Amino acid sequence: MNAPDRSLAKAKSPRVDHVLIAEMVEAGARVLDVGCGDGELLQLLAERRGVDGRGVELQRDKVNQAVARGLSVIQGDADRDLDNYPDQAFDYAILSLTIQATRQPKTVLENLLRIGRRAIVSFPNFGHWRVRTGLLIGGRMPVTDNLPDLWYLTPNAHLCTIRDFADLCERVDATVERAVAFNDHDRRLPIKWSLSMQNLFGEKAVFLLHGPKRSKI
Numbered sequence: 001m002n003a004p005d006r007s008l009a010k011a012k013s014p015r016v017d018h019v020l021i022a023e024m025v026e027a028g029a030r031v032l033d034v035g036c037g038d039g040e041l042l043q044l045l046a047e048r049r050g051v052d053g054r055g056v057e058l059q060r061d062k063v064n065q066a067v068a069r070g071l072s073v074i075q076g077d078a079d080r081d082l083d084n085y086p087d088q089a090f091d092y093a094i095l096s097l098t099i100q101a102t103r104q105p106k107t108v109l110e111n112l113l114r115i116g117r118r119a120i121v122s123f124p125n126f127g128h129w130r131v132r133t134g135l136l137i138g139g140r141m142p143v144t145d146n147l148p149d150l151w152y153l154t155p156n157a158h159l160c161t162i163r164d165f166a167d168l169c170e171r172v173d174a175t176v177e178r179a180v181a182f183n184d185h186d187r188r189l190p191i192k193w194s195l196s197m198q199n200l201f202g203e204k205a206v207f208l209l210h211g212p213k214r215s216k217i
Helices: 006-011 018-024 042-051 061-066 078-084 105-115 131-136 162-171 196-199
Strands: 030-034 052-057 073-075 088-098 114-124 175-182 206-209
Touching: 018 042, 018 088, 018 175, 030 061, 030 105, 030 206, 042 052, 042 196, 052 061, 052 078, 061 073, 078 088, 078 196, 088 105, 088 131, 105 162, 131 196, 162 175, 162 196, 162 206
Parallel strands: 030 052, 030 088, 052 073, 088 114
Antiparallel strands: 114 206, 175 206
């Protein structure tokens, strides 16, 4: 009998931030995944949480891939099309590793908080120590696993740190229900770590939020 292809098994493993997002989402919830890519997260949420999921994706080829998975995904732009969604239309509005690529992150976040009873946002942390070291020593924009593109090729228009995003949450009057950072080995950082420590050692972060008008349960 042939040995199992471990590289294939590894390739099929879901991203660690997707696994965390699935933990945050209630079973059977209505979910809008903005910037959903090929639908990997939506499929995971459907399989593990039985959600009623919808997706919005800018790139047509990725929309086609998501639809081929049997998912309900349409082509759309987070900066322009979220205004068309009514208030509280979904239980969760999710933006996974996408907010840094939007032209108006504050407006996009406000729309997520308006559309969903809760919002989940993940993003790469530009305050990670490797990024800081690369800028300090090399004097160049860093290239990492989470920031893989050269500065003139990157789709990222508004890179931020964990502290920056926490400040933005305060500006839009969003309540942070949970925030988790992952180190460069995809391990969750200790929950008791301060924001400064997470900002230094977290390579990416996931925030679970709700807006100021959300009714208490």
